[in-house]
Amino acid sequence: MTRKQRRLYFVVLGVLAVGAAAALVLTALRQDIVFxxxxxxxxxxxxPTEGRRIRLGGLVEQGSVVKDGAIVRFRVTDGAHTLPVVYSGLLPDLFREGQGxxxxxxxxxxxxxxxxxxLAKHDENYMPKEVAESLKKTGHWQGESQPAK
Known part of the structure; x- marks a missing residue:
């Protein structure tokens, strides 16, 4: 085996090793990704939401928060649709109706x-772009130019 062949052999092995490592990392991360x-x-x-851990974002609908001991029920809206949420535990201090x-x-x-x-947000400046656009379309956006309702 000549030096060129040996060098090519090591380069090919290196590329295969890096590819295998990247495949393992991506496979491991895919299980931890939350959309x-x-x-x-x-x-x-x-x-598809069946059995998947996801993040839901929007505004807490006015008049929807019902506390029953440690269980809290409320509705999250993006202005077009509303989804009921149930949570058991302590809510963040910034959590309230009408907030992100x-x-x-x-x-x-x-x-x-x-x-x-x-996770409570103190204003729409930190809201994901998709939710902010949906709120603007429906007229529920409370940006810098509009006073909070």
Whole structure:
């Protein structure tokens, strides 16, 4: 075996090793990826949600928060559609009706989103682009130029 052949052999082995490592990393990460969706995307069946952990974002609908001990029920809206959410645990201090919220969990068999985590946002500046655009289309956007309702 000449030096050129040996060098080519090591380069090919190196490329295969890097490719195999990249494939393993991507396979491991695929299980941990959590996608973000609005209520409209979920209810219009644009995404498969069966048994998947997802993030749901939008505004907490006015008058929808019902507390029963440690269990809290509320509805998340993007202006076009509304999705009921149930959460068991302590809510963030910034959580309130009319504010932005991101919940992480799974869709229940009854169509209710079962949140394992609730993240409250203090204004729409930190809301994902898709939800902000949906709120602007429906007239629910409370940006810098509009006072909070």
């Amino acid at each position: 973000f969706f609005s209520p409209s995307e979920i209810l219009e069946a644009k995404v 919220v991101v919940t992480e969990g799974k869709m229940g068999p009854d169509g209710e989103f079962q949140a394992a985590e609730v």
